Amino acid sequence: MREIKFRAWHGKHGYSKPFGIGGHPEWDGGLTVSYFDRACQFEQFTGFKDKNGKDIYEGDILHLYVSVDDGQDIEIICIVEVDLVHTGGFSPFANFHKNVERIGNIHENPELLIKKAPSER
Secondary structure, X not given: OOOOEEEEEEOOOEEOEOEEOOOOOEOHHHOEOOXXXXXXXXXXXXXXXXXXXXXXXXXEEEEEEEEOOOOOEEEEEEEOOHHHHHOOOOOXXXXXXXXXXXXEEOOOOHHHHOOOOHHHO
């Protein structure tokens, strides 16, 4: 059974420390906020870690390579959505988690989602 935990993103304070069910988001220095603070966005832990041992949360940006039938590797950059992981939709974790690397998140690294030409990589 996977660990149930969350993190909170607050536009002014960044990411909170991870917290479990019944816990509260807390930032360095002891700052806490209400669950009703509209500036907070809560993101759930997927239960998976990337190839470097980092926890993967909803809202994280992942980099992975997938081998297709003709033997080619396709590079994929994707955003984690917990609903897809738990409802049987496409999940890069199912068979490829050893190649998955967490490279950022949608709040602090939105530039990672901008498509670049191969010559710019």
